Amino acid sequence: MPDSFYAPTLVTARSSDATDPAIRLVRAACPHDCPDTCAMLVQVRDGVAIRVTGNPDHRPTAGTLCTKVARYVERTYHHDRLLHPLKRVGAKGEGRFERIGWDEALDTIATRLSAIAARDPERIVPYSYAGTMGLVQGESMAQRFFHKLGGSRLHRSICAEAGSVGYAYTLGPRMGTDIERVQDAKLIVFWGANAIASSLHFWSRAQEAKRNGARLIAIDPYRSLTAEKCHELIALLPGTDSALALGLMHVLIRDDLVDDDYVARHTIGFDALQERAASFTPEHVAAICGIEAGAIESLARQYGEAARQGDGALIRVNYGVQRARGGGMAVRNITCLPAIVGAFRHAAGGVLLSTSGAGSVDKAALTRPDLLAGRDPRTINMSTIGDDLLRAESPDFKKIEALIVYNSNPVAVAPDSRKVAAGFAREDLFTVVLEHFQTDTADYADIVLPATTQLEHFDVVKPYGHYDLMVNNRAIEPLGEAKPNTRIFSLLAKRMGYTEACFDDDDETIAAAGTSTDAWDFEAAKILGWGRLTSVDPAVARFGDGGFPTASGKVEFRSARAEADGLDPLPAYTAPYEDTRSALASRYPLAMISPPARNFLNSTFVNVESLRATEGEPWLDIHPDDAAARGIEDRCTVRVFNDRGAMQLRARVTDRARRGVVVALSIWWKKLAKDGRNANELTGQALTDMGQAPTFYDCLVEIERAIDGNP
Numbered sequence: 008m009p010d011s012f013y014a015p016t017l018v019t020a021r022s023s024d025a026t027d028p029a030i031r032l033v034r035a036a037c038p039h040d041c042p043d044t045c046a047m048l049v050q051v052r053d054g055v056a057i058r059v060t061g062n063p064d065h066r067p068t069a070g071t072l073c074t075k076v077a078r079y080v081e082r083t084y085h086h087d088r089l090l091h092p093l094k095r096v097g098a099k100g101e102g103r104f105e106r107i108g109w110d111e112a113l114d115t116i117a118t119r120l121s122a123i124a125a126r127d128p129e130r131i132v133p134y135s136y137a138g139t140m141g142l143v144q145g146e147s148m149a150q151r152f153f154h155k156l157g158g159s160r161l162h163r164s165i166c167a168e169a170g171s172v173g174y175a176y177t178l179g180p181r182m183g184t185d186i187e188r189v190q191d192a193k194l195i196v197f198w199g200a201n202a203i204a205s206s207l208h209f210w211s212r213a214q215e216a217k218r219n220g221a222r223l224i225a226i227d228p229y230r231s232l233t234a235e236k237c238h239e240l241i242a243l244l245p246g247t248d249s250a251l252a253l254g255l256m257h258v259l260i261r262d263d264l265v266d267d268d269y270v271a272r273h274t275i276g277f278d279a280l281q282e283r284a285a286s287f288t289p290e291h292v293a294a295i296c297g298i299e300a301g302a303i304e305s306l307a308r309q310y311g312e313a314a315r316q317g318d319g320a321l322i323r324v325n326y327g328v329q330r331a332r333g334g335g336m337a338v339r340n341i342t343c344l345p346a347i348v349g350a351f352r353h354a355a356g357g358v359l360l361s362t363s364g365a366g367s368v369d370k371a372a373l374t375r376p377d378l379l380a381g382r383d384p385r386t387i388n389m390s391t392i393g394d395d396l397l398r399a400e401s402p403d404f405k406k407i408e409a410l411i412v413y414n415s416n417p418v419a420v421a422p423d424s425r426k427v428a429a430g431f432a433r434e435d436l437f438t439v440v441l442e443h444f445q446t447d448t449a450d451y452a453d454i455v456l457p458a459t460t461q462l463e464h465f466d467v468v469k470p471y472g473h474y475d476l477m478v479n480n481r482a483i484e485p486l487g488e489a490k491p492n493t494r495i496f497s498l499l500a501k502r503m504g505y506t507e508a509c510f511d512d513d514d515e516t517i518a519a520a521g522t523s524t525d526a527w528d529f530e531a532a533k534i535l536g537w538g539r540l541t542s543v544d545p546a547v548a549r550f551g552d553g554g555f556p557t558a559s560g561k562v563e564f565r566s567a568r569a570e571a572d573g574l575d576p577l578p579a580y581t582a583p584y585e586d587t588r589s590a591l592a593s594r595y596p597l598a599m600i601s602p603p604a605r606n607f608l609n610s611t612f613v614n615v616e617s618l619r620a621t622e623g624e625p626w627l628d629i630h631p632d633d634a635a636a637r638g639i640e641d642r643c644t645v646r647v648f649n650d651r652g653a654m655q656l657r658a659r660v661t662d663r664a665r666r667g668v669v670v671a672l673s674i675w676w677k678k679l680a681k682d683g684r685n686a687n688e689l690t691g692q693a694l695t696d697m698g699q700a701p702t703f704y705d706c707l708v709e710i711e712r713a714i715d716g717n718p
């Protein structure tokens with residue numbers, strides 16, 4: 008029997024693709040943590056999804072899906088899908104489970120949580136991130152549940168916090184150049200951004216710009232798939248971007264490439280900035296970044312001149328620059344550049360980090376903070392979950408006794424994994440995991456609950472790379488006994504005795520309430536598959552005529568807010584914790600970065616055989632000079648280690664990695680690697696300068712040939 012809890016909207020669209028009358032086309036939206044948030048067309052025959060394609064009518068999607076999501080059907084019907092609740096019968100982490108019914112699962116959880124909550128609900132911690140970016144299956148019913156419970160809050164810091172804080176100091180909430188203008192740019196700088204892997208539809212537009220004569224420049228320690236297709240690569244040392252931006256400012260000011268009119272009308276603090284930039288000569292910056300001074304001079308000239316000529320000069324800054332100690336400052340400094348040269352004047356110019364500051368979502372309607380009823384629970388930072396799970400009871404810290412994980416795989420993705428796993432292995436910790444698959448994290452659960460995938464539930468997804476709010480209509484019935492996150496938390500609420508009416512809301516009611524602050528037409532959007540966010544005008548987002556959403560209404564080179572937060576009010580250079588010039592480098596001389604592999608989406612899709620086969624196995628890319636110095640040959644097994652941990656990988660000796668930097672594309676499931684480990688065995692829990700975010704790419708290591716590491 009279909010569950011009547013969530014309204015079974017099944018919208019049929021027409022498309023030339025579906026000539027077979029037995030095929031129903033459902034308009035859906037990709038749920039994944041990616042800026043592109045594509046419009047999908049799901050072909051359904053006899054209640055079975057048979058194919059997923061990109062909707063050609065949705066402009067940002069333009070009819071294409073990435074290789075991963077094109078395999079969404081393979082993932083949905085995967086032979087390992089979790090189809091019923093499970094209870095653990097083996098040791099934590101061992102992965103031995105036994106099937107139970109929903110009643111037993113929910114009763115067990117409610118009994119355990121009630122007992123803990125009777126003493127102190129803050130000992131119960133939610134752990135979630137962006138397994139789905141849906142407003143409904145993400146943080147709606149789940150947070151209503153935790154608000155009513157009074158559980159700890161979670162600082163969802165693991166991805167974008169450093170940059171969002173840095174960006175806000177300079178420009179305000181994140182709204183960037185509209186992806187639909189990118190093809191008109193004449194210079195595109197990919198700054199810590201591997202668009203081919205992580206935002207394919209931005210890349211398509213950039214390629215169109217390239218065909219129209221645009222110059223593409225990558226700033227990346229690694230010759231990524233994107234960097235190799237650019238005209239130029241500046242391969243700096245990881246975590247030194249804030250210095251490079253200051254070096255560019257120095258040259259722009261010195262060589263009179265400043266747009267004085269724009270600076271005078273739309274910025275504050277330029278004199279102080281000029282003074283600050285004075286000491287960041289190209290030679291000084293080159294030494295910090297490990298690059299040639301000439302590359303800084305040349306980039307500044309190309310950038311300043313493109314803007315001066317009125318050409319679109321666009322910086323696509325992404326997450327690569329944010330994952331070291333100075334990640335916040337890097338974004339703060341980079342976002343000053345388009346104001347200095349007036350690049351905001353051109354619709355295709357300016358800067359794009361994210362569009363997530365655009366549009367208004369009614370978070371309170373989704374998550375109902377009123378259910379806290381005056382309580383103000385503590386906040387746990389998801390990026391230091393390893394330490395926090397291992398922290399003992401003290402007057403300052405209430406030990407974590409229960410963890411409810413959904414939309415996330417912390418045992419694979421959180422830094423300092425050895426500690427994370429040790430924390431999850433605690434016998435006195437009660438852990439519930441809502442999942443599609445038996446992940447590394449699910450292996451540590453006491454109870455595993457099967458969740459529906461995007462094809463099996465309704466949702467609305469707010470993108471961070473374009474300005475359309477996307478509707479995901481349900482295409483098929485839930486597989487097995489799987490249930491949407493909303494339904495699971497609603498049932499749990501009932502078991503806990505919560506009687507508020509909001510725990511009865513169905514998914515469409517939640518979606519309508521959560522988006523009612525925008526004047527978009529929800530009913531029309533369900534039929535079309537998307538609706539333009541009306542509360543943002545992309546013309547405003549490009550700031551041609553100023554009007555920045557900062558305190559001063561201008562670009563803030565000098566930020567009083569940063570100063571009030573105890574930070575340097577001006578752009579500065581913040582060195583990495585694990586600097587290649589520090590004492591630590593004498594033991595661990597190589598900087599390791601672990602950016603996303605093209606065929607995985609964080610740790611999602613790693614268990615899809617066809618995609619894993621394309622990635623091959625966990626590799627470590629190492630420069631020929633660094634390999635030779637250690638007697639490492641191509642394809643031999645190496646041991647990578649530092650004080651936090653060690654793992655084994657197969658070496659690829661290649662000059663894609665710059666000298667001094669090794670690259671382990673991620674995020675592998677630990678249990679699908681030969682040694683049961685992944686890159687987070689080596690990463691640390693130190694936090695960024697802004698936003699208390701993780702520093703995955705601020706990680707010194709040493710490498711040796713494994714004992715039997717023959718190629």
Ligand SMILES: Nc1nc2c(c(=O)[nH]1)N[C@H]1C(S)=C(S)[C@@H](COP(=O)(O)OP(=O)(O)OC[C@H]3O[C@@H](n4cnc5c(=O)[nH]c(N)nc54)[C@H](O)[C@@H]3O)O[C@H]1N2
Pocket residue numbers: 040041042166198199200201202204205206226227228229231244245246247248325326327328329331600602603604605606607608609610673674704
């Ligand atoms: N295929 C795929 N797409 C994804 C994801 C995925 O896992 N796979 N993940 C999604 C998520 S959650 C996110 S946050 C985004 C990430 O989006 P991006 O940040 O665009 O993705 P990355 O591939 O990490 O690109 C970052 C690039 O920065 C480089 N880099 C590393 N350290 C530094 C540094 O210190 N300075 C500079 N300048 N560059 C550096 C890396 O070598 C890499 O090429 O992508 C999203 N899209």
Ligand SMILES: Nc1nc2c(c(=O)[nH]1)N[C@H]1C(S)=C(S)[C@@H](COP(=O)(O)OP(=O)(O)OC[C@H]3O[C@@H](n4cnc5c(=O)[nH]c(N)nc54)[C@H](O)[C@@H]3O)O[C@H]1N2
Pocket residue numbers: 040135136137138139144165166326413414415416417420421441442443444446458459460461492601602603608609610611673674686687690703
């Ligand atoms: N070393 C290293 N570590 C990193 C990064 C890196 O570049 N290098 N990147 C970091 C970044 S940017 C991010 S964003 C994080 C990502 O970390 P996470 O947000 O944890 O992302 P995933 O690893 O994709 O795990 C998401 C899980 O949610 C599940 N899921 C999907 N949809 C649903 C649903 O509807 N219901 C339920 N219950 N579950 C669902 C999926 O099956 C998947 O196992 O990782 C971080 N970790």
Ligand SMILES: [Mo]
Pocket residue numbers: 040165166167326
């Ligand atoms: Mo992310």
